[in-house]
Each structure stands twice: as structure tokens, then as C-alpha cells.
Amino acid sequence: MSIAATTARQVTLATGKSKDKTPVSLAFLIALWFSMFFGVLVLLALIVNTAIDGSTRFDSELLTNYASIVRPESSGFRAGILGSLWLMVFTALLAVPLGISAALYLEEFADPTTRWNRFVEVNLQNLAAVPAIVYGLLAVAIMALLGFQNAGIVLGGALALALLILPVIIITTREAVRAVPREIRQGSLALGATVWQTTWRQTLPSAIPGIATGTILGLSRAIGEAAPLVVVGLAGSVLFDPEGVMSRITALPMQIYSLTSNSREELQQAASAAIIVLLVMVLGLNALAIFIRNKFQRSW
Amino acid sequence: MNRTSNRWAAASGAIVLALTLAACGGGDAGSDTGSGDSESGAVSGSVAVDGSSTVYPMSVAAQELLNEENPDIQVTVGEAGTGGGFEVFCTGDTDISDASRPIEEDEMAVCEENGVEYTELQVATDALTVAVNADLDVDCLTTDQLIDLVGPKATATNWNEIDPSFPDQEISFFFPGTDSGTYDYMAADVVGDESEVLRDDVESSEDDNVLVQGVSGTEGAVGFFGYTYYEENQDTLKALQIDDGNGCVAPSAETAQAGEYTPLARPLFIYVSNSSYADNAAVAAYVDFYIENLSDIAEIGQYIPLSDELYSETQSTLESIGS
Numbered sequence: 001m002s003i004a005a006t007t008a009r010q011v012t013l014a015t016g017k018s019k020d021k022t023p024v025s026l027a028f029l030i031a032l033w034f035s036m037f038f039g040v041l042v043l044l045a046l047i048v049n050t051a052i053d054g055s056t057r058f059d060s061e062l063l064t065n066y067a068s069i070v071r072p073e074s075s076g077f078r079a080g081i082l083g084s085l086w087l088m089v090f091t092a093l094l095a096v097p098l099g100i101s102a103a104l105y106l107e108e109f110a111d112p113t114t115r116w117n118r119f120v121e122v123n124l125q126n127l128a129a130v131p132a133i134v135y136g137l138l139a140v141a142i143m144a145l146l147g148f149q150n151a152g153i154v155l156g157g158a159l160a161l162a163l164l165i166l167p168v169i170i171i172t173t174r175e176a177v178r179a180v181p182r183e184i185r186q187g188s189l190a191l192g193a194t195v196w197q198t199t200w201r202q203t204l205p206s207a208i209p210g211i212a213t214g215t216i217l218g219l220s221r222a223i224g225e226a227a228p229l230v231v232v233g234l235a236g237s238v239l240f241d242p243e244g245v246m247s248r249i250t251a252l253p254m255q256i257y258s259l260t261s262n263s264r265e266e267l268q269q270a271a272s273a274a275i276i277v278l279l280v281m282v283l284g285l286n287a288l289a290i291f292i293r294n295k296f297q298r299s300w
Numbered sequence: 301m302n303r304t305s306n307r308w309a310a311a312s313g314a315i316v317l318a319l320t321l322a323a324c325g326g327g328d329a330g331s332d333t334g335s336g337d338s339e340s341g342a343v344s345g346s347v348a349v350d351g352s353s354t355v356y357p358m359s360v361a362a363q364e365l366l367n368e369e370n371p372d373i374q375v376t377v378g379e380a381g382t383g384g385g386f387e388v389f390c391t392g393d394t395d396i397s398d399a400s401r402p403i404e405e406d407e408m409a410v411c412e413e414n415g416v417e418y419t420e421l422q423v424a425t426d427a428l429t430v431a432v433n434a435d436l437d438v439d440c441l442t443t444d445q446l447i448d449l450v451g452p453k454a455t456a457t458n459w460n461e462i463d464p465s466f467p468d469q470e471i472s473f474f475f476p477g478t479d480s481g482t483y484d485y486m487a488a489d490v491v492g493d494e495s496e497v498l499r500d501d502v503e504s505s506e507d508d509n510v511l512v513q514g515v516s517g518t519e520g521a522v523g524f525f526g527y528t529y530y531e532e533n534q535d536t537l538k539a540l541q542i543d544d545g546n547g548c549v550a551p552s553a554e555t556a557q558a559g560e561y562t563p564l565a566r567p568l569f570i571y572v573s574n575s576s577y578a579d580n581a582a583v584a585a586y587v588d589f590y591i592e593n594l595s596d597i598a599e600i601g602q603y604i605p606l607s608d609e610l611y612s613e614t615q616s617t618l619e620s621i622g623s
Contacts, residue, residue, distance in 0.1 A: 069360050070600055150348065150393050152376070233388070235350070235376035237360045239367050248346065248376045258379065263480040263506055 047279070054273030062273050066239045067255060072266035077274045079238040080256075083154075083249035084223055084281070086242045090158035091165065091222050096215055098162075099169030100204075106170070107177045108199045128167035135164040136231025143232075152233035155245045160228040165218035172214025176207040209296035213289045220285035224278060226253035252278050344372035345582030351378070351385025351398030354481050355568050358423060358601035359398055362590040365597070369589075373582045383407075386571075392416050395576035395583045399569045400426065417574040419621045421587075421614050423594060424603035427527035427556040427565035428485060431515055431537040437467050440541040440548035443490075443563060449522065450475070451491045454499045459520060473502035474514040474523035480506060482526050490563050512536060527551055527565070528602050553604050568603060577621050591618050 065076025106124075110117045139160035143151035150156075180203050188198040229251050236258045238250040252274060259271035349359050356379040363375040380388070382399045389397035390411035402420070403411075411418060430446065432438060438459060441449065445462050448454055450473070459466040475498060476482045488496045503514055508529050515523040516536040530539060530551070541548035544562045549555050556565035570590070576583040590597065591614060598605040606614060 066364075067360075068364055069357055070364050149391075150388075152378075233350075233378070233380075233393075235348075235378045236356070237363060237375075237377040239363060240371070240374045248348070248374070250376075261479040263477065263482075265506065268506075 047276075050272045050275050054269055054271075054276055057270050057273035058276075062270065062277065067237060067259070067267075067270075069264075069267075072264050072270070075259075075267055075270045077252060077255055077270070077277065079240070079250050080252035080254065080274070081277065082241050083157075083234075083238070084252040084278075086154050086247075086249060087157050087161060087251055088219055088223055090154055090245060091161040092215070092219060094158055094162035095166050095169055095218070099166050099215070100173050100211060102166075103170045103173035103177060104199060104204065107174050108195065108203065124167055124170055128171060131227075132164055132225050133227040133231055136160050136228030138163055139228065139232050150233065150248075152235055153246050153248050154242055156232045157229050157234055157249065157251065158245075160232050161222040161225060164225065164228060165222050168218040168221065169211075169215055172217070173207070173211045176210025176214065177203060179210060180206045206298065209293055209298070212296075213293045216285050216289035216292070220282045220289070223285070224253055224282055226251070226257050229254055230257075252281075343370060343581045343585045344374075345580055346374040346376070347396065347576075347580070347583050347586045348394040349375065349377045349396040349398065349570075349586075350380050350388055350394045351396075351571075352382040352400040352568070353379040354382075354400040354426060354485070355398035355423065355570065355601075358568070358597050358603070359396075359570070359590075361597045361600040362586065362593070365593060366586060366589045370585070373585055375582075375586055386410075389418070389571060389573070390414055390416050392573070395573050395580065396587065397571040399571060400566060402567075402569065403571065418571045419574055419577075419617060421570050421572060421591065421617055422567050422606065422610060423570055423590070423614070424568045424598040424601065424605060425553070425556045425565055426481075426485065426568050426603050427551060427561060428482060428490070428524050429527050429530035429551045430522065430524045430540045430542070430564070431530055432523075432540055433515055433517075433519055433521045434536070434538045436469065436520055436538070438540065440543055442543040443545075446542065447491050450486065450498050450524075452487075452493050452495050452497050452499055469520035472514070472518045472521040473499070474511045474518075474521060475502045475504050476508065476511065476525065477504055477506035482524065485566075486524060489566070526602050527553075527556060527604055528599075553607070556604055557607050557610055572621065574621055587618065591615060 061074050062076050063081060064078055065074055066078050067080075068075040106117070106121065110120075112118070112121075139156055140151050142159060143156045148156065184202050184206065185198050188202045189195070193201070234250055234254055235248060236250060236254060238248060242249045256271050256274050256278065259267045259274070262268060262271070349363075356377060359377045363377055366373060366375065377398075378385075378394075379398075382397075382401055385394070385397040385399065386403060386407040387410075388394050390407060391414055397418075403418075430441065436459070441462075448456060449462055449471075456462050457471055459469045459471055478497070483498070484496070487493070487498050491498065503511075505511055505514075508525055511523045511525060512529075512533045515521045522540075525533075530537060531553075539551050541550045542561065542564055543549070546560070549561050551561055551564065555561040557567075559565070559567075570587075572583070572587050577587060578584075594611065594614070595605040605611075
């Protein structure tokens with residue numbers, strides 16, 4: 001809760017009177033309410049509309065079948081769903097260790113006054129604002145350097161998504177680490193632990209809930225991205241399951257993108273249903289983040 | 301404290317294990333060259349197709365039908381567009397490139413530079429039909445008149461504004477949805493305006509039936525469809541002939557394939573990398589299957605199947621790849 005709102009509430013409680021009721025402030029209040037509901041209503045309308053469009057296709061075939069142009073009425077998203085899940089796992093494997101290490105270094109070991117570290121920090125903030133499609137280009141370049149002709153494989157896609165969410169993970173991890181009280185570190189150091197031991201055994205474990213929340217939110221952003229994957233060159237139509245990091249795949253957002261603009265009505269309906277599936281996946285990840293935060297949150 | 305460090309060790313161990321497993325799994329899936337015996341059922345391997353979004357439905361249909369017979373051939377099909385397709389094809393990244401126009405000189409140069417030899421196979425003909433209400437006394441449009449009629453800068457609302465000899469009749473427009481390939485073809489290739497859109501004061505529907513009903517039920521109405529769809533509904537519609545400088549040509553499978561019905565018809569191609577075809581049994585199996593079942597595949601893609609003559613030409617071109 002913001003400071004302004006808290007203060008206002010306290011004032012209200014103290015005087016026992018409600019807020020002032022001049023027409024101007026009332027109009028302002030209504031404008032604020034409108035702003036809030038506008039966003040919510042548009043989102044709700046969009047979701048309901050999509051759900052109605054896709055309502056004929058909420059069956060198990062949607063999850064277990066491959067996309068089909070020969071039999072559009074039983075078209076499914078098996079390749080996309082599996083592809084997205086594989087991408088998630090490898091994105092996490094790439095981004096989480098790197099992101100946490102970078103954040104720990106910056107927060108616990110680096111000297112924030114040196115020019116170099118300030119430069120790194122400014123760039124981290126900038127990286128978080130870089131358009132997603134640029135990370136696709138970056139991943140293609142890295143894959144080419146690594147000697148891969150075709151980047152449209154699990155590794156290429158995961159690399160693009162990992163680069164995309166790396167700044168998010170670093171920033172949230174730094175905040176989580178910063179929230180661990182200084183006294184815990186000082187206590188550990190006073191008892192003779194080294195900086196390394198303090199970080200590894202005290203600071204990091206205490207910051208885990210915050211780090212996990214940030215990481216999962218980052219991943220839920222990555223799962224919905226299509227643009228960097230298009231640049232990386234993931235195929236639109238894949239009719240086999242991923243078998244390894246070198247396997248060619250497609251991803252759910254890409255299939256949705258491809259099918260929503262298809263002229264066959266059955267495929268458009270399937271795409272609408274798949275949007276709901278993607279939404280459930282994202283909301284599921286977010287719910288997990290909230291659960292972890294609430295379950296493991298500590299107050300000092 | 302010991303417990304904590306053990307847990308961390310276990311966690312990092314698990315990550316390493318997962319990576320190793322994944323890397324091992326990748327080993328056999330990553331091999332790009334196909335292996336197979338003379339028996340087609342035993343062929344396995346991977347095929348990479350990319351290119352025109354117009355040919356995409358056909359290549360996907362081929363992929364799907366082939367996988368019903370032999371699920372071990374792993375085909376991926378992309379829709380990067382004809383130009384985008386050649387870009388990756390000519391660097392050797394894909395085995396087959398879908399194209400809705402012949403390869404251009406600068407693209408050929410890139411292919412040559414990278415030593416990619418290819419064979420062009422025509423797989424179908426894509427054609428549009430401009431149809432009007434059966435009672436309208438208009439039979440033929442020149443290409444320019446067509447652009448004046450449907451282009452983004454078009455303002456005509458009465459047929460006599462297009463040509464004074466046309467009847468004094470208000471025009472109603474029935475266009476396919478902007479997502480359809482039919483619309484794209486008309487906007488980008490026939491009208492050819494940079495904006496790649498058509499006039500927007502029209503009735504628009506993704507459902508061709510709605511368009512047919514609109515055109516057949518409204519006086520002075522005009523609409524356009526894929527040729528195959530017109531063919532199924534030709535009793536209720538009147539197709540306009542198109543004059544592209546060589547006299548009025550009526551739409552038909554023959555005029556479309558003969559290249560007379562321009563600019564509303566175009567050939568569709570797949571470009572096959574010769575070395576992929578020769579070295580990768582999966583590519584050969586895919587292309588052979590594609591050409592063998594070409595008429596079914598063209599039907600699924602809603603294009604005009606090749607005439608017997610063109611088909612045998614495509615077949616003999618295919619046979620010559622190996623030699």
C-alpha cells in the first residue's frame with residue numbers, strides 16, 4: 001500500500017470523518033475508478049470473448065493432437081504445448097543460475113562506487129527495457145558463433161528467452177537479497193564466517209522466496225513470447241515431440257499467432273481455445289509465485 | 301550447516317545431471333542426415349521446409365499425410381515468406397523452400413555463392429476470380445480498371461465511374477477477410493500498392509459462403525474468391541474476364557495454368573536442394589510423397605491442381621534431380 005493511501009486512511013480513522021466531498025474531488029475519484037475498471041473490463045471482455053470463440057474446442061484433443069490442416073476440426077496443440085514446456089525448463093536452467101550469480105555479485109561483492117560497476121548497473125536497467133524481438137536477434141548471433149546452422153531448436157529458443165528474462169531475474173534477486181536485514185550478515189560475520197560463507201549460508205537462503213517469485217514471474221513472461229522465437233526461426237508446423245536440446249520445436253504462442261490468421265474457421269476456434277490454455281499456464285505460474293511468496297515469506 | 305550445503309550440492313548435482321541427460325538426448329535427435337533402406341517405411345530423419353505462406357498449407361498437408369504413413373520422418377514447416385524462405389534456403393539452412401514466385405536473380409546469386417544447387421518444381425496454380433451479380437451488364441475489366449475498382453485509393457461507388465459504358469448501378473463490395481491469402485494476393489500482388497491493403501468501405505467476411513450469397517443476392521455487387529471456390533459456385537455467380545493487355549481472358553483452370561489469366565493467376569513452387577535430396581533419405585521421401593499426392597494436397601490447400609501435362613513435367617523434373 002502506498003504511503004499516500006496509508007496516510008489518508010490513518011487521517012480518516014483519527015478524525016472519524018470521511019474524505020472531503022467537494023465536486024472536484026468526487027469527479028477525480030470517479031475518474032480514478034473509471035481508469036481502474038476500464039483496464040479490468042477490457043481484459044475481461046477479451047478473455048470472455050476468446051473463451052466463447054474457443055468454447056467448442058475445450059476437449060482433450062486440443063492437448064493431445066498435433067495441429068492439422070487435413071482435419072481442422074480435431075486440430076490440437078500438442079507440439080506447441082510440449083515445445084513451450086521444454087523451452088521453459090531450459091530457459092530456467094540457463095537464466096536462473098546466471099541471474100542469481102550476477103545479482104549476488106553485484107549486491108554482496110561488487111564495489112558500487114567503481115565506474116565499471118556503475119556502468120554495469122545502468123546497463124542492467126536498460127536491458128530490462130529492450131524490446132523482446134532484439135533478444136531473438138542476439139540469440140541467433142550467439143547460436144551462429146556456437147556453430148549452429150539452424151537456431152530453430154530447443155537450445156536456440158531457450159537462449160533467446162533466457163536472455164530476455166535475465167535482467168528481470170537479476171533485478172528481482174537483487175531486491176530480495178537487499179531485503180535481508182544487514183544484522184543477519186553482521187551477526188554471521190561477527191561469529192567468524194567469511195563473506196562467502198555468509199552469503200551462501202545466510203543471505204541467499206533467506207532471500208530464496210523473493211528470488212523464486214521473481215524467477216517464476218520472469219518465466220511466465222517468457223512463456224507468452226512469440227516475437228523472439230519467430231526471429232530465432234522456430235518452425236510453424238511441427239508434428240513430433242521434442243526429444244532433446246537439439247530438437248526442432250514450435251511454441252504455443254507461435255502456433256496461436258499462425259492459426260488466428262488462418263482462413264479456416266475451425267483453426268481460428270482452436271487458436272482461441274489455445275489462447276485460454278496459454279492463459280491458464282501463465283496464471284498457473286503466477287499463482288505458484290504467489291503461493292511461494294506467501295508460504296515462505298519471512299518478516300524480520 | 302552441513303545439511304544446507306548437502307542440499308545445495310544435491311540441487312546443483314541435479315541440474316548437471318539434467319543437462320547431461322538432455323545433451324545425450326540431443327545427440328541422436330540432432331543428426332540432420334536421414335537414414336533409411338529402400339523400404340519407405342524405414343526412412344527416418346528430418347526435413348526443414350520454409351518459405352511462402354501461400355504454399356505453407358500445401359507443405360503442411362504433405363507433412364501431415366506423410367506422417368500418417370511414416371511418423372519417423374520429422375518435417376518442420378515454416379512460413380517466413382517467399383523471400384525469407386530463399387534467404388535461409390540459399391545458405392543451406394533448409395532443405396526445401398516454398399515460393400509463390402520464381403526465384404529472383406539476386407537470390408540465385410546467393411545460392412550459387414554458397415554452392416546450393418536446387419530444382420524448381422511447380423506444385424499448383426493459385427488463381428483469383430472476380431465475380432459480379434449475374435444481372436450486371438459488365439463482362440470484362442482491364443487490370444487498371446480492376447485496380448480502380450478495389451485498390452486502396454479507389455473511390456468509385458457506381459459502375460459508370462469505372463467506365464462510362466458500364467451501367468448506372470451502385471457498386472456493393474464483398475471481399476474476403478484481411479487474414480486470407482486471397483486478400484493478400486489481391487492486395488499485394490495484383491493491386492501492388494505499398495500499403496498492401498484494399499479499399500475498406502466493403503462487406504468483409506472470412507466465410508466464402510457469405511461472400512457468394514452477398515454477391516449473388518445484391519444488385520451491382522462485386523467480390524473475389526479463390527478460383528476453386530468460384531468453380532464450386534459458378535451457377536450463382538458471373539465471373540469477369542480480365543484484360544491484362546492481351547484481350548479479355550475468362551478464368552479457368554486452363555487459362556490460369558497457361559499463364560494467360562494474368563495477373564490473377566500465378567504458379568506455386570517448391571525449391572528442393574539437390575544435395576539434400578540426394579543425401580537425405582527423409583527429404584527424398586518427403587518430396588516424392590509430395591509430388592505423388594499432389595492433387596490431393598493442392599485440394600487441401602484450395603489451389604488449382606496441375607494439369608496432366610504440367611504434372612508429368614513436374615514428375616520428370618523430379619526424376620532428373622537424382623541424375
